[in-house]
Amino acid sequence: MTRMVEDIERVSVGLGERAYDILIGPGLLAGVGEAAAKLGARAVGVVTDETVAGLHLPTVERSLAGAGLAFDTVRVPAGEASKSFDMLARVVDGLLAARIERGDLVLALGGGVVGDLAGFAAAILRRGVRVLQAPTSLLAQVDSSVGGKTGINSPRGKNLIGAFHQPSLVLADTATLDTLPERELRAGYAEVAKYGLIDDPDFFAWLEANPRAVFCAGPDRIRGIATSCRAKAAVVARDERETGDRALLNLGHTFGHALEADVAYDSARLVHGEGVAIGMAMAFRFSAALGLCPEEDAARVERHLSAVGLPIRVSAIPGPIGGAEALFAHMQQDKKVSRGRLTFILARGVGKSFVARDVDPARALDFLRRELAPAA
Amino acid sequence: MTRMVEDIERVSVGLGERAYDILIGPGLLAGVGEAAAKLGARAVGVVTDETVAGLHLPTVERSLAGAGLAFDTVRVPAGEASKSFDMLARVVDGLLAARIERGDLVLALGGGVVGDLAGFAAAILRRGVRVLQAPTSLLAQVDSSVGGKTGINSPRGKNLIGAFHQPSLVLADTATLDTLPERELRAGYAEVAKYGLIDDPDFFAWLEANPRAVFCAGPDRIRGIATSCRAKAAVVARDERETGDRALLNLGHTFGHALEADVAYDSARLVHGEGVAIGMAMAFRFSAALGLCPEEDAARVERHLSAVGLPIRVSAIPGPIGGAEALFAHMQQDKKVSRGRLTFILARGVGKSFVARDVDPARALDFLRRELAPAA
Secondary structure: OOOOOOOOOOEEEHHHOOOOEEEEEOHHHHHEEEEEHHHHOOOEEEEEEHHHHHHHHHHHHHHHHOOOOEEEEEEOOOOHHHOOOOHHHHHHHHHHHEEEEEEEEEEHHHHHHHHHHHHHHHHHHOOOEEEEEEEHHHHHHHHOHHHHHHEEOOOOOEEEEEEEEEOOOEEEEEHHHHHHHHHHHHHHHHHHHHHHHHHHHHHHHHHOOOOOOOOOOHHHHHHHHHHHHHHHHHHHHEEEOOOOOHHHHHHHHHHHHHHHOOOOOOOOOOOHHHHHHHHHHHHHHHHOOOOOOHHHHHHHHHHHHHHHHOOHHHOOOOOOOOHHHHHHHHHOOOOEEOOOEEEEEEEEEOOOOEEEEOOOOHHHHHHHHHHHHHOO | OOOOOOOEEEEEEEHOOOOOOOEEEOHHHHHHHHHHHHHHEEEEEOOOOOOOOHHHHHHHHHHHHOOOEEEEEEEEOOOHHHHHHHHHHHHHHHHHHOOOOOOOOOOEEEHHHHHHHHHHHHHOOOOOOOEEEEEEEEHHHHHHHOEEEEEEEEEEEEEEEEOOOOOOEEEEEEHHHHOOOHHHHEEEEEEEHHHHHHHOHHHHHHHHHHOHHHHHHHHHHHHHHHHHHHHHHHHHHHHHHHHHHEHHHHHOOHHHHHHHHHHHOOOOOOOOOHHHHHHHHHHHHHHEEEEEEEEOHHHHHHHHHHHOOOOOOOHHHHOOOOOOOHHHHHHOOOOOOOOOOOOOEEEEOOOEEEEEEEOOOHHHHHHHHHHHHOOO
16 A cells, blocks of 8 residues: 555644654555755764664665665664663764764654653754654653653753754654564653643543543554644643643653652663653542542543553552652653652543642641552 | 943943843943842852852842842853863753752853853753843953853863853953953953954954953944954844854954964963964964965964964864864864855955855965974
8 A cells, every 4th residue: 555645634833943743654654765855964874773773774774865865873772771872962962073063953863761862962063963863662652752851861861951943844654553562662652641631632532432542553543643742742832841830741750750760760660751650640539639620521531541551549659669758859850840848630521620839738748748648 | 430331331242132231340240239139039049160260159149139130150260171071960950959940040250251151051941041141251251151152061162062152241340350261351351352353353463453452341342342242243133043244253263263272271271262362363364375365464463363372273182183274174073064065154354254165175285284384
């Protein structure tokens, strides 16, 4: 079967002189060379991880060569541990060795880790080289490849070091999702559900009615991903640097990041999307506990996330978890802390999330204690 | 004698929402706390080097404490070697440990190295924290603290890794220049002379007539520094990201950087400003050799730089220097290389510099050979 043009969805991110398109559909990686050439690049520095290289690098290299572009590839180990200063230095050095110049292009081929690391490397290489994001995981396609947040982790917390660096193009080849382990696909789905929970109750209802939509190849998957990208693009266009509204995208992330920090980013125990799923369920339970949100809406969130196999409670994480105080301390080292005050994303219901900057720390701590109680 | 208001010059950098002021005059460091408080910071992360800390940190800490600000200081070794990935990681970690948040301030207290390093650390800390530049060297006051270029060196070249990150304020305390070694002061002077050579022949003539103006305390020094800052601010406002005109500021830098790289950034042999002085003299000799510029103008440049004690020939650098081919190779790894073509800043005369993107590499190489010939 030949690829049909109708298979491809286009989402535009309206950021003035930094505006760019997200293309979503199966088979796009085969056209990455043509896309890079159209952007005026002469050379392309591919950054990818060992796993993705084995699956998709041949397609990409064939396409780049076919478009007459010079290219060189920097490979990093797969996994969150690559979001480190050491690996950043190695990637930047590899791109310099490849003589990637200001008019050229860095191609981030991989999931969220590669996108964040390569995007950051592009941001600081010669004080800024363009990046083409080619996300190969669901998480990266619906979230991290869009919006320009790039960065690495510090031993003091996740994503504490980085840059805002918008891509020049995002190519989300949905066929790559068929090579993704089920657990990764599920984890990415947490971010899809998030967009419904933030401000699109119809989308959430559609996901409830079609829980396999995004998991299986076909037009529904593309629709789900495009809807997610469109939601993210709208928020990013309103608030590129997260001075206000963009914080909504952190629904589930304040709790989630604290859990990830607590397991020391051990992906065998918890991957980002799972942390977000538990975090979103917690945000809704916390909202309900504060009397802001109907219990029924919190239950709906739990039901849908559970239906697709995502965890909704801290107790789902294998192994020991720190106490409420430890989690609270992690939350206070979050980037989004302002004047020592925590920012929570809470909800008045499904699709009715809001930024809360004045939550009583004592109530948050009390909520964490109840969440972590053995009976919970 | 009390400090008089007339002593302070203000230069505004017109960059829209990133606009900021440069204040120039003696004794400004004593008011840094007040300035930081006015910017709305709650905490200040001071970055400085061991030498500057010994001279000026007590004044700064007194001022910050007096303004009721929390502060913490990260010290790095003095010298260009601190512009490394390792030191960047240490500075960022120190600022995270000090819990510098997005609304807070990084204070770069020192010369060009500290300004570039601290400015870059601020750019990537939590994806961007504001920086107040408090330059304590002439070079930093007239050049590196203004315009937002920050960065570190790579083993493959100088300033190849960095960010554009405009400061929120520049406090150029001219009294700090009295603690500067004569060699440093002279080196910084190369950048002052540069502004005359680029497009301000009257300023160059004034410097020729007053060769000690910037070297001695007093209104002439402030005038010379303010004129330099104004020149830089104008170029930066026109072309923040160096897509065109801003390249003029690199007069003398393409040759200079190659020389610095050739001595492996050994400041005992060559500091940046000395490289720029030799590089400017070379740029004028090259322009004359190409028939673009009267020999007399090249001779004027040589005379004035020599008069203040700056080197004008490669042979002034102690120790062995690589051949023409080696210098040429260094020039090709410059950030400003585009499509493999070198960009030179050449001149049609004093105050008549221009960006030349089509210089025949063979003629450049030939020129280098003549410059490096033992007889030269």
